[in-house]
Amino acid sequence: MASAAQGERTAGLLLIAAAGAAVLVANSPLAPAYQRLLHSGLGPLSVQHWIGDGLMALFFLLVGLEVKREWLVGRLSTWRERRLPIAAAAAGMAVPAVVFLLVSRGDPSLIPGCAVPAATDIAFALGVLALLGSRAPPALKLLLVALAIIDDVGAVAIIAIAYSGGLHALALGAAALLFGAMLAMNRAGVRCPPAYLLGFALLWIAVHESGVHATIAGVLAALAVPLRPGERGSTLERIERPLHPLVMFGIVPLFGFASAGVALGSSGALLAPLTLAVALGLFLGKQLGVYGAVRLFGRPEGVSWPQLYGGALLCGIGFTMSLFIGALAFVDPVLVEQAKLGTLVGSLLSGGCGYAVLRFCSPSPVPASRGDQQAADEIFYEDD
Numbered sequence: 357m358a359s360a361a362q363g364e365r366t367a368g369l370l371l372i373a374a375a376g377a378a379v380l381v382a383n384s385p386l387a388p389a390y391q392r393l394l395h396s397g398l399g400p401l402s403v404q405h406w407i408g409d410g411l412m413a414l415f416f417l418l419v420g421l422e423v424k425r426e427w428l429v430g431r432l433s434t435w436r437e438r439r440l441p442i443a444a445a446a447a448g449m450a451v452p453a454v455v456f457l458l459v460s461r462g463d464p465s466l467i468p469g470c471a472v473p474a475a476t477d478i479a480f481a482l483g484v485l486a487l488l489g490s491r492a493p494p495a496l497k498l499l500l501v502a503l504a505i506i507d508d509v510g511a512v513a514i515i516a517i518a519y520s521g522g523l524h525a526l527a528l529g530a531a532a533l534l535f536g537a538m539l540a541m542n543r544a545g546v547r548c549p550p551a552y553l554l555g556f557a558l559l560w561i562a563v564h565e566s567g568v569h570a571t572i573a574g575v576l577a578a579l580a581v582p583l584r585p586g587e588r589g590s591t592l593e594r595i596e597r598p599l600h601p602l603v604m605f606g607i608v609p610l611f612g613f614a615s616a617g618v619a620l621g622s623s624g625a626l627l628a629p630l631t632l633a634v635a636l637g638l639f640l641g642k643q644l645g646v647y648g649a650v651r652l653f654g655r656p657e658g659v660s661w662p663q664l665y666g667g668a669l670l671c672g673i674g675f676t677m678s679l680f681i682g683a684l685a686f687v688d689p690v691l692v693e694q695a696k697l698g699t700l701v702g703s704l705l706s707g708g709c710g711y712a713v714l715r716f717c718s719p720s721p722v723p724a725s726r727g728d729q730q731a732a733d734e735i736f737y738e739d740d
Contacts, residue, residue: 367604368483374609375616375675375700382617390617407614408683411607413560413574415676418603419508420578421596429585431502438506440653441499445506447649448671449474452641459633466630468685471518472695473637473702475511475677478504479604480703481670484711492714495658496667503646503671511677512575519684520568527565531573534559538580547591552581569684608676615679618696625697634678634698639705642672666713672706674699 381390394404401409426432432441452473460466481500485492538555546552556577564570583592618625625631647668655664682695 365483365486367479367608368481368486370605370609371477371479371483371612371675374612378613378615378617379620379700383620387617387619394614404614407607407611408680409564409570410560412611412680413556413571414599415603415607415611416512416571416574417556417578418574418596418599419512420575421581421592421599423505423509424578424581424583425592425596426502426505428583431498432505437502440650440656441502441506443653444499444646444649445503445510447645448476448503448507448642448668449510449645451645451648452637455641455644456633456637459636460629463629466633466691468518469630469634469682469691469695470637471511471514472634472678472682472685472699473641473672473674474514474681475507475674476500476504476642476671477673477675477677477703478508479608480673480675480707481710484670484673484707485714487711488714493659493663495656496663499656499659500667500670507671508677511681512572515569515681515684516572519681523567524565527562528568531559531562531566531568531576534562535576535580538577542580542582547582549591549595552577552591552595555580611676611680615683616675616696616700618693618700620697625694626701628694630691630694631698631701634682634695635702635705638672638674638678638699638702639709642674642706643668646671660717662717663714666710666717669706669710669713672710673703674706675703678703 378390381387395402398406432438453470456470456473457467460469478501481504482497485497485500534555538552538559541551541555556573559577560570560573563573563576578592581592581595583590620626643665647665650664650668655661659667678699679696682699683692686692686695
């Protein structure tokens with residue numbers, strides 16, 4: 357679907373523009389106003405917390421819906437289809453963590469950031485592939501999407517386990533009851549999207565108060581939304597369709613603008629151990645992990661080894677999830693800024709080098725069958 361491919365490109369470019377604007381503002385006379393805006397109160401939370409804890413819960417709801425759809429009826433519906441992306445995603449999360457620990461020399465104050473280079477920003481990666489047009493093989497796009505879906509599952513697990521605060525039993529119990537009620541609605545045949553969105557809102561409040569990071573409510577709610585194989589116009593699809601443009605064209609760029617503002621003039625920040633550990637984790641760790649796993653498990657048909665290496669480089673574009681985890685991992689503002697800078701540097705290196713490798717390894721358009729190209733274009737949802 358051409359409109360889906362164009363949407364990916366637009367979302368990626370919009371995210372790049374938002375991040376670039378944040379860096380410019382943070383290094384201009386407007387920097388104090390930018391910081392005041394982010395830390396200003398809006399009810400019980402600051403603007404920055406509403407974006408990170410509230411709006412990003414919708415991002416995780418979308419991620420959860422996509423994972424569920426692909427796992428049940430999509431590209432990950434059989435174990436044969438799951439094997440390669442699971443292996444590549446696992447290696448693509450483990451090796452960056454090892455690189456991070458090696459570069460940071462196991463500094464105890466930096467260890468909480470070893471998960472920062474763990475995930476791939478699929479909006480950015482697909483945006484780069486869209487810029488390449490027909491030079492990017494459809495099979496490569498399908499692999500990257502499947503890998504990113506598994507990546508997201510791993511990142512969500514990391515956030516839930518490693519970056520949650522002290523737990524409050526009463527709120528945690530309320531969250532469990534609400535999640536159980538949503539599952540019961542599914543079992544009872546409730547197919548009304550507003551009912552599940554209301555359940556999501558109540559679940560978010562309970563999870564937020566429980567000490568578990570509030571964005572996990574989005575993933576839990578997605579697990580409860582009904583989807584049956586072969587069902588058209590499912591509740592999941594009816595929630596996912598309007599949610600996708602809201603998240604990709606609104607929430608994610610807003611998060612990028614709120615999170616990517618790093619002061620580049622900070623003395624020694626570029627060569628700080630945390631900056632280097634995050635940047636090299638994304639740039640070196642991701643490509644080594646993903647490409648190494650594909651070497652072990654075998655490449656998909658229709659993609660050359662140099663093209664797979666270019667795709668492995670693109671997996672080092674961490675951005676959205678890396679910025680998100682970096683903000684959770686550290687309390688010290690200096691370390692948060694260094695994690696941001698490392699994310700920007702690693703993502704830019706990965707994106708630029710990945711684009712160059714794919715551009716020059718595919719000098720002429722790659723032929724694809726109509727069916728393969730349509731499958732590659734339909735990244736987020738199926739045709740009506």
